[in-house]
Amino acid sequence: QVQLVESGGGLVQAGGSLRLSCAASGSIFSAKAMGWYRQAPGKQRELVARITSGGSTNYADSVKGRFTISRDNAKKMVYLQMNSLKPEDTDVYYCNAVAYPLFGWGQGTQVTVSS
16 A cells, blocks of 8 residues: 655745655555645645656646656655745645545645745
């Protein structure tokens, strides 16, 4: 069973950058398309970036041109480089598969962008 652990969040000023990391366990990880999601309290979880097992990427319009998703299958890691951060990017960020069945959700990592 795959377990996911996100890290790298923090408090940053608008215009700043953060790099999120997601460590996965389990051998099935490398075969799955993965994504970064974000969720604000009381709102639905939103998929903001996805990457296939082969490295093809897609982004939500809200982050396109600012965020970059990448993965290292050998290390079982997924990354999200976030540049030009905006206050509306403030959320808890999670990684997970993008197709069912999803893995169990990790604890997420809080990103707070101050204006």
